[in-house]
Amino acid sequence: KAGVTQTPRYLIKTRGQQVTLSCSPISGHRSVSWYQQTPGQGLQFLFEYFSETQRNKGNFPGRFSGRQFSNSRSEMNVSTLELGDSALYLCASSSYSGAETQYFGPGTRLLVL
């Protein structure tokens, strides 16, 4: 099976802009989670979607949002970008939601100038 894919792989934006990142899970997987990885804060959970519903949400401001489509593909959006949003954004998929192994994609590296 193909792994988790994320597009784009690299992105440069300026402060105040918004960005949309995309994630395609492993075929058959219905849960998609998003994480932010930075040198200072490490890996932090953003949110999880399962069957098009947000299942869990991390401690991030409302500028960070996401959605999941009927084919399980997911997008996350960050509005009004700040310099501190520069990070590697990782997507992970699993078969179901709860006590499941998550498989990670390569990430989207976002640089905010």
Next chain:
Amino acid sequence: AQSVSQHNHHVILSEAASLELGCNYSYGGTVNLFWYVQYPGQHLQLLLKYFSGDPLVKGIKGFEAEFIKSKFSFNLRKPSVQWSDTAEYFCAVSGNAGNMLTFGGGTRLMVKP
């Protein structure tokens, strides 16, 4: 709130040395434990996981970990490291209500040939 601590931030070993990376967690409930590895330039990969049963779990590439419930620990071990084990290692914990992973800060392992 759940938390994960990895006490060793950087570890340098020579090939054939034994490895033990510490991981302690704080979580009030049923816990699922994971070790992920991130090789240079690659995405996060699952090394091993513990959901229930035998507290000594074996993973890929000769790694193993032991869940000690009384110590809230899940330390990673390998009897003899190789240069190819150079990577960053992350301990993570989740509950059963969804796929929200809480990660430790990571341990950078460098193995000298």
